[in-house]
Amino acid sequence: xxxxxxxxxxxxxxxxxxxxxxxxxxxxxxxxxxxxxxxxxxxxxxxxxxxxxxxxxxxxxxxxxxxxxxxxxxxxxxxxxxxxxxxxxxxxxxxxxxxxxxxxxxxxxxxxxxxxxxxx
Amino acid sequence: xxxxxxxxxxxxxxxxxxxxxxxxxxxxxxxxxxxxxxxxxxxxxxxxxxxxxxxxxxxxxxxxxxxxxxxxxxxxxxxxxxxxxxxxxxxxxxxxxxxxxxxxxxxxxxxxxxxxx
Numbered sequence: 001x002x003x004x005x006x007x008x009x010x011x012x013x014x015x016x017x018x019x020x021x022x023x024x025x026x027x028x029x030x031x032x033x034x035x036x037x038x039x040x041x042x043x044x045x046x047x048x049x050x051x052x053x054x055x056x057x058x059x060x061x062x063x064x065x066x067x068x069x070x071x072x073x074x075x076x077x078x079x080x081x082x083x084x085x086x087x088x089x090x091x092x093x094x095x096x097x098x099x100x101x102x103x104x105x106x107x108x109x110x111x112x113x114x115x116x117x118x119x120x
Numbered sequence: 121x122x123x124x125x126x127x128x129x130x131x132x133x134x135x136x137x138x139x140x141x142x143x144x145x146x147x148x149x150x151x152x153x154x155x156x157x158x159x160x161x162x163x164x165x166x167x168x169x170x171x172x173x174x175x176x177x178x179x180x181x182x183x184x185x186x187x188x189x190x191x192x193x194x195x196x197x198x199x200x201x202x203x204x205x206x207x208x209x210x211x212x213x214x215x216x217x218x219x220x221x222x223x224x225x226x227x228x229x230x231x232x233x234x235x236x237x
Contacts, residue, residue, distance in 0.1 A: 031223065042230070043211065048223035056220050091165060093225075107153050107215060109225060111165035 002026070004112035006092050012118045013082055021077040021115045025094030032075050033095075033109055034067060038088035046090075049075060082119045089114040121146055124212050126228035133202045133235055140187070141197040141231045143212030151217040154195040155225065156186065160208040168210075171195060202235045209233075 005024040013019050025032050034046040045059040049069040060066070064082075069075040079086055093109040125144045133139040145154065156168040171179045171186045179186040187196040199206055209232050213225040 033223065033225075035225075043225075043227035045224040045226075050223070056223055058221070059224065089163065093165075108155070108167055108170055110167060111157075113162075113164045116163075 004092055004094050004110055006090075006112035006115050008115060009113060010116045010118075012120065014120055015084060016081055018078065018080045019082055019117065021079075021090050021092075021117070023075045023077070023092030023094075023112060025073065025075070025092070026110060029094035029096055029110075030072065031095045031097060031109075032069060033093040034075070034077050035091045035093065036088045037091055037114070041088075043091075046077070079117075082117075084119050087117055087119045089116050122228075123147065123226035124214055124228035126212055126231050128231045129229070130232045130234070133199075133233065135204060135235055135237050136201055138198060138200045139202055139233065141199070141210050141212075141233065143195045143197065143228060145193050145195060145212075145214045147193075147214065147216055149216040149218050153215045153217075154186065154188070155213040155215070156184070156195075156197045157211045157213060158206075158208045159211060159230070165211070169197070199233075204235050204237065207233060207235045 007022045031050055033048040036044045047054055047057045047067050051072050052069050064080045067077045091111050091114045093111045095109045123146055127142055152173045154171045158166045158168055169179050169181045169184045169186050171188050178188050183200045185198045209230045211230045212228045215225050
């Protein structure tokens with residue numbers, strides 16, 4: 001089936017504006033993840049969802065960042081009052097499940113193509 | 121301390137030769153997973169290979185194999201018979217299995233592989 005879909009692929013915004021980034025996971029995948037990739041910081045975990053709940057939000061860099069997932073499917077990452085340091089590629093991934101052990105192939109996270117955010 | 125260390129910022133290999141990309145990891149969790157991803161210049165992260173901490177044999181996927189040395193906490197990626205299309209950034213990652221952080225992948229800084237004709 002289709003892979004992880006992210007939209008928009010590119011977003012240019014002005015400092016202080018709010019932005020919403022969307023992720024549509026692979027059908028049937030219960031777990032969904034958000035990461036951020038920037039030159040200075042590498043790949044950083046932001047948040048993950050198991051179903052509609054987010055057990056680990058500790059990677060969100062500030063309270064300007066929030067995310068939700070509805071219906072166990074699509075997720076939206078919202079950044080309020082964007083700052084220039086928010087410029088990065090935001091990557092979404094999904095996996096079949098999250099297991100409490102090294103559960104094998106069900107743990108594999110498949111990534112979307114990302115949203116490149118530029119804050120002017 | 122860094123969870124994942126990739127010490128080679130860049131590697132060069134001639135087409136059809138084999139290349140090893142290094143990765144060491146740090147965890148006290150006895151149950152964990154190790155992953156390698158490829159990121160071409162297009163930007164998409166492509167899953168390559170997975171190794172579980174309890175797996176007895178090294179993982180293989182086509183031309184990719186993972187040289188897993190548990191005692192040394194090493195999980196090197198071996199690419200056999202390199203192709204020009206293998207030129208990309210390669211990331212090593214780990215997922216632990218305990219606690220509130222069990223969902224996240226910890227990534228290394230990556231190794232930029234260039235395959236030349």
